Amino acid sequence: xxxxxxxxxxxxxxKIAELVQIATREFGLDSCAAYGVETAVDEACSNIIEHAxxxxxxxxxxxxxxxxxxxxxxxxxxxxxxxxxxxxxxxxTNVPLKNRSDHGLGLYFIHQWMDEVQYDHxxxxxxLTLIKHKGTMSK
Amino acid sequence: xxxxxxxxxxxxxxxxxxxxxxxxxxxxAEKLNEIMDAGRFRIVLDLQDLDFISSAGLRVLIGxxxxxxxxxxxxxxxxxxxxxxxxALDLAGFTPxxxxxxxxxxxxxxx
Numbered sequence: 001x002x003x004x005x006x007x008x009x010x011x012x013x014x015k016i017a018e019l020v021q022i023a024t025r026e027f028g029l030d031s032c033a034a035y036g037v038e039t040a041v042d043e044a045c046s047n048i049i050e051h052a053x054x055x056x057x058x059x060x061x062x063x064x065x066x067x068x069x070x071x072x073x074x075x076x077x078x079x080x081x082x083x084x085x086x087x088x089x090x091x092x093t094n095v096p097l098k099n100r101s102d103h104g105l106g107l108y109f110i111h112q113w114m115d116e117v118q119y120d121h122x123x124x125x126x127x128l129t130l131i132k133h134k135g136t137m138s139k
Numbered sequence: 140x141x142x143x144x145x146x147x148x149x150x151x152x153x154x155x156x157x158x159x160x161x162x163x164x165x166x167x168a169e170k171l172n173e174i175m176d177a178g179r180f181r182i183v184l185d186l187q188d189l190d191f192i193s194s195a196g197l198r199v200l201i202g203x204x205x206x207x208x209x210x211x212x213x214x215x216x217x218x219x220x221x222x223x224x225x226x227a228l229d230l231a232g233f234t235p236x237x238x239x240x241x242x243x244x245x246x247x248x249x250x
Contacts, residue, residue, distance in 0.1 A: 009162075010160070010161040010162035011162050013160045013161060013162055013193075014158055014160070014162065017158070017160075017191065031222075031223065032222065032226060035191070035223035035227075036226075038191065039191075039227065042160055042161075042191075043193060043194060046160070046161040046193065046195065049161070050161075090232075091231055091232040092232070097201075097204060097205060097208060097236050098205060100201065100232075100236070102194075102197070102198040102201050102202070105194035105197065105198070105231055106193070106194045108230075109193075109194060109227075109230065109231075112230055113230075
């Protein structure tokens with residue numbers, strides 16, 4: 001399973017996205033599903049930098065992926081603050097623009113675009129596993 | 140990300156290309172704020188060559204829309220929205236907040 005280590009800063013996001021594109025192409029996802037996986041990984045890495053590390057240049061992001069017969073499994077590891085998953089809320093769309101909150105979108109995107117999302121904390125590391133199955137549409 | 144800004148008499152066209160993520164979204168916000176600070180609130184965002192937008196970018200779009208629509212002084216409209224970008228806007232529940240045009244000419248004509 002190839003593992004890549006990136007500095008925890010926003011500039012790394014484009015480089016991580018290139019790896020995600022290689023992985024989704026290798027796995028054979030269509031453009032829409034591949035875009036979804038790219039979004040989920042981008043949001044997860046942005047959250048690691050912003051919330052786990054509390055800012056840029058405070059730690060690393062480990063990215064690895066594995067392709068099985070029917071799944072693309074992406075793993076992200078960081079040694080920042082332990083992640084406590086919150087309740088995932090669907091954005092409220094029936095409110096006027098001025099009252100529309102734009103928070104919590106990243107986490108919502110991760111759960112919408114991926115088929116499985118697993119959080120774990122082991123030996124001081126947050127471990128986030130994002131799984132996309134073959135032939136599933138985005139939710 | 141690249142930003143090209145053209146000022147017209149009736150509106151401003153901002154062409155955004157490449158990736159809008161947490162690294163680049165602040166630059167997009169800065170450009171849109173610069174336009175709005177100049178008292179110009181009719182903005183066309185041409186998204187023809189936008190490859191990717193994360194929630195950080197979508198927050199910039201919705202923030203600009205809130206500012207432009209205040210006092211009915213204008214609005215942000217979108218042109219040439221590619222299917223993947225449209226899916227992201229839709230998933231965020233943001234499509235009802237923006238007029239979406241097939242091309243820049245129609246978007247400019249809206250103003």
